[in-house]
Structures are given as structure tokens and as C-alpha cells.
Amino acid sequence: xxxxxxRTVKVPDEVWQAAKERAAVEGTTVSAVIVFALxxxxxxATNNVMPPTRP
Numbered sequence: 001x002x003x004x005x006x007r008t009v010k011v012p013d014e015v016w017q018a019a020k021e022r023a024a025v026e027g028t029t030v031s032a033v034i035v036f037a038l039x040x041x042x043x044x045a046t047n048n049v050m051p052p053t054r055p
Contacts, residue, residue, distance in 0.1 A: 019030050
């Protein structure tokens with residue numbers, strides 16, 4: 001299996017910190033949370049998906 005490529009995204013510090021803390025409590029990583037969310041988004045999930053915004 002090929003290694004997963006690194007990606008760069010802009011995330012506000014407070015959002016990243018909250019996600020990091022919750023992920024730790026749940027025994028996972030922010031990367032795993034992001035992959036889960038992106039898979040749902042890419043599959044067309046409509047519940048809990050916010051519309052894209054421009055920074």
C-alpha cells in the first residue's frame with residue numbers, strides 16, 4: 001500500500017485545537033476525523049454538512 005500523501009489546509013487555531021482535544025478523548029486523530037468527514041462529503045452525505053465558505 002502506498003503511503004498517504006501529505007496535504008495542506010488552512011484551519012483556524014481554535015478549530016484545530018478543539019478537534020485535536022476531542023480526537024484525543026475519543027482515541028483517534030485529527031487526520032482520521034478529516035478523512036472520515038471528507039469521505040462522507042465526497043459520497044454526497046447531506047446531514048451535518050455545511051456549505052463551503054470563502055475565507
